[in-house]
Amino acid sequence: MKALVCDEPGRLSLVSRPEPVRKDGEVLVRIRHVGICGTDFHIFAGKHPFLEYPRVMGHELSGTVEEAPAGSRLKAGEPVYVVPYLSCGACQACRKGLTNACCNIRVLGVHCDGGMADYVSVPEQNVVPTGGIPLEDAAMIEFLAIGAHGVKRGNLGAQDRVLVTGSGPIGMSAIIFAKARGAHVTVMDTREDRLAFAVERLGADEILMADEGAESEADRRTGGEFYDVVIDATGNAVPMQRGFHFLNHGARYVLLSVVRQDITFADPEFHKREVTLLASRNAQPDDFAEVVRQIEAGRVPTRALNTHRGRLEDAVELFSQWSRPETGVIKAILEV
The missing domain is CATH 3.90.180.10 (Medium-chain alcohol dehydrogenases, catalytic domain)
Structure with a gap:
């Protein structure tokens, strides 16, 4: 062969x-x-x-x-x-x-x-x-299942305001399955073409440029409350650490990304918000089944x-x- x-x-x-x-x-x-x-x-x-x-x-x-x-x-x-x-x-x-x-x-x-x-x-x-x-x-089922698993790990619902950081294929899969659960989804990236695709083809609600003013802009848009769930799909340690700045009180932070470096964060801020930090690895059989259901329903x-x-x-x-x-x-x- x-x-x-x-x-x-x-x-x-x-x-x-x-x-x-x-x-x-x-x-x-x-x-x-x-x-x-x-x-x-x-x-x-x-x-x-x-x-x-x-x-x-x-x-x-x-x-x-x-x-x-x-x-x-x-x-x-x-x-x-x-x-x-x-x-x-x-x-x-x-x-x-x-x-x-x-x-x-x-x-x-x-x-x-x-x-x-x-x-x-x-x-x-x-x-x-x-x-x-x-x-x-x-x-494409496998890469989509990665996002479905991360969304499941974050226990997303229609009441949640979600920030997805990184709009590559894995970030896109997270957007698709967050929207399937009815969440309000903001996507943050440096690439305008990917952000436009996320809105026009994936149904994302808002975009946020990953520039130096992203935190203040997110603060303004959310009335200082920031996001219930942040899902990182950047594959880069710097934005992974930056993601902690966008979490509200009681938020869940899901790391789809994995990097070789250590990830650090301010413990007092983490504790006073009682944040839940979640790793998301690969996918499980029910995640694959969820992808199939959403493809068959025309949502992918x-x-x-x-x-x-x-x-x-x-x-x-x-x-x-x-x-x-x-x-x-x-x-x-x-x-x-």
Whole structure:
């Protein structure tokens, strides 16, 4: 089969390698579409802290069942998406149902080879029928589930005034699912094009430029009350720390972002507001199901999100193009 390998930072190769051998309890999936994630760009740039090269990237996957175990609920040819978090099922996190935070988790395309290839073989519980969702759209379910999980962690409701910081794909997914819960959503970023997209295509209520006057402007707009929930999706330690300045009393702060640096904040301000600080990691099965429900209900503008398309055969050249900010990529999808 053909596979796209990141040999080392900045170097990709399209190679031929043996097809994976399906193990007991696994499903062999013929990959049809692969979404390109910020994680993949970080791997390509040599910025991912948990990765060893060479690596086949790709964890936003859809395809068709090639071969399933005897008696499986899945049938050959059935359209499916892949949940890329391979959890052990036995650790203390898994025993609590926190498979997204498994102590021994392996993520396809990061800790082990992923789906930028013709085939991948994964445990049956990680393969889910798409229903009526087109396979191209199904390749976006995983990144959307990240935002859905963060919104769930923040326990958002229609009564909440929410600030989403960072309007990349993960921030956009948080906007979509915050709006699905009826919240009033403000989006903060430095990019005017992304802010305009958030309002025009995702239904965000307000925008806030992430300039030096953002705190005073937020103070003015909210009558000094600031926000009930802040969701950070910037992937940068400086704005993550700045997010503490936008919290009201009793607020929840959800960190979708993860960075290698320490995050610090003023403890007296944190305590007097009785703020709840929440990490949000990966997603859980009910988050994937929520994404499917919202896509089927027409509340996710999949065509607008999928801004760039290409073939796996052309990915070596396309990856370099798509990694440049001026290309304007929101979500690029490879066809296999």
